[in-house]
Amino acid sequence: DADVTQTPRNRITKTGKRIMLECSQTKGHDRMYWYRQDPGLGLRLIYYSFDVKDINKGEISDGYSVSRQAQAKFSLSLESAIPNQTALYFCATSDLGTSGPNTGELFFGEGSRLTVL
Amino acid sequence: AQKVTQAQTEISVVEKEDVTLDCVYETRDTTYYLFWYKQPPSGELVFLIRRNSFDEQNEISGRYSWNFQKSTSSFNFTITASQVVDSAVYFCALSEWNTGFQKLVFGTGTRLLVSP
Numbered sequence: 001d002a003d004v005t006q007t008p009r010n011r012i013t014k015t016g017k018r019i020m021l022e023c024s025q026t027k028g029h030d031r032m033y034w035y036r037q038d039p040g041l042g043l044r045l046i047y048y049s050f051d052v053k054d055i056n057k058g059e060i061s062d063g064y065s066v067s068r069q070a071q072a073k074f075s076l077s078l079e080s081a082i083p084n085q086t087a088l089y090f091c092a093t094s095d096l097g098t099s100g101p102n103t104g105e106l107f108f109g110e111g112s113r114l115t116v117l
Numbered sequence: 118a119q120k121v122t123q124a125q126t127e128i129s130v131v132e133k134e135d136v137t138l139d140c141v142y143e144t145r146d147t148t149y150y151l152f153w154y155k156q157p158p159s160g161e162l163v164f165l166i167r168r169n170s171f172d173e174q175n176e177i178s179g180r181y182s183w184n185f186q187k188s189t190s191s192f193n194f195t196i197t198a199s200q201v202v203d204s205a206v207y208f209c210a211l212s213e214w215n216t217g218f219q220k221l222v223f224g225t226g227t228r229l230l231v232s233p
Contacts, residue, residue, distance in 0.1 A: 045220060050219070103167055104220070105150070105167055110160070
């Protein structure tokens with residue numbers, strides 16, 4: 001089983017609908033992230049969290065919200081989806097340094113492809 | 118502010134050719150890490166290498182090699198004798214000490230197409 005699991009893997013929805021992407025991890029990492037990938041733009045950070053009480057905006061947080069329900073769970077919500085949120089979304093984790101070197105290395109889920117019509 | 122530039126949007130080669138993917142970074146920090154990730158057509162992101170700013174030794178792993186040069190702020194990736202399975206998008210990324218290595222900043226990626 002994958003250490004970082006994203007659900008759903010693929011989703012097609014309509015403009016205005018509320019969508020939640022879920023992420024769970026078994027790596028025991030404190031840090032969790034949501035990135036968005038668009039062709040030609042690389043990966044851009046949406047939100048990140050260093051523990052259940054810590055939520056931080058990334059560079060493109062508008063139109064998104066997150067919830068850190070537990071150390072192992074970090075969900076991303078689109079309250080009212082719009083077509084330009086069509087993208088590949090990645091959840092990732094990293095180690096704070098308590099069980100390994102603190103380098104910023106990310107461990108990614110397999111991605112969730114979202115299409116907003 | 119940290120920044121990573123991958124100027125090559127797409128590279129096409131024929132199998133067995135050598136190919137180099139360029140990565141140039143900007144940082145004011147003296148302590149940082151550089152990374153390469155591979156994204157094959159299936160979409161997942163695969164970690165390839167991590168290098169800290171104090172280690173400028175080149176690294177070789179099979180057909181893959183990395184050339185880290187602080188003088189030119191570059192961390193280039195070379196695939197020797199490319200194969201069709203090397204076709205993927207490759208991302209270079211940077212994390213800095215002054216952010217507690219809290220965030221990884223990615224380049225826009227280079228798509229490598231290796232044809233038979």
